[in-house]
Amino acid sequence: MRKTTKYLTGIGALALTAIALVAADHIDAPSSRGTTADVADFFAFEPTEGSDNTVFIVDLQSDVLPELAYGNFDEDILTEINIDLDGDLVEDQVIQTIARDGRMYFFGPAAPSTTGLSSQILTDAPLGNVEISGSAAIVETTSDGVSLFAGPRQDPFFFDFFQFNAVISPAVDSAPGGFFAPEEASDAFDGANTLSIAIEIPNSMLGTPTATNALGLNVYKTWVTTNKKQ
Template structure:
């Protein structure tokens, strides 16, 4: 507990003195490739039909191959889940995650004091923390009913990368049959992991969703950013 308190105090100093962070995009920013600033996938969904909770899954660092199965989270990178509640495509609530000494610390949901590319760590809105998983998945559930996870997960992306390269090759006859049928295709990323951050949270803590999806269901407009300390 003393270590956790000391870390939160340290983050408080960071937020007030030097917590200007610059966001990075997956693939678009070469400096983020191969690190946990590199966003691979982002999912938001109900854990079951009619649930009053929402699950957010952020997959980072998509090239964690089997021989590097348990990667690490960069302690200088803040992952931020952004939630728009009024349809203006500006974040009204954020949930933040940042790693320190083998644990992932979560903050929010909180209305950000600044929006867009820059952010600060909102230490006054501590949500909880969880040990970063290795071979065994570790999940922490708070007294507010929030479940937290951070660690490696199987890459959900099924993709025959080598056949894709053959199809788009400038040599038109390199893949005359096009893409392979499912029973012949190879999943190039089978066995590879991503570094994942998962938050399951009651909707009552987020606010009322104002968007409607193609199925006519009420949903949150949400996106994720990674921000590196400068």
């Protein structure tokens, strides 16, 4: 039986067409910023060229500094990777994750009981679970060949935040030279972490992709949402 607890979709949501595309969306609206409802990055790609697997990585809550406590996933937040298989931009398969007592639990991939703004945990489709990592990475691989990870990781976002502020400042001569060259820029996110959820899964468990990207490759249309318990 499916768990009947309902989750309302949070503000953190990113969309992209899978395979080697990247999105970044640090610091969402005030209701989600600073929490693991805030989606910072979403990656979907083949681990190697021609692989029969797909890797999904969701980064939550940017600016988690190394000296802060690890593993602070909110147990009232359900993260959902949505996969559209027929091109209508409605999820046909979902992979869900939720933290409980120091572990991250994964469910799916399976058809959701509801689509859109509300979700239910697919307790009848358990995928596996993994201990939430601290300073050392812990990866679990299931009997189906699915690899799972959850824990802090270096923020992949490179952004010279201070020079950006200088460039957009209305003050005269605040940044006369504009943006710095890459070798001169300072990464404001260096040393900061995000809280990452990663899964590598065989494509046979996801279904057949029906979309085609700019390179002519068959890809999944996929996006991620965070949902808060009501």
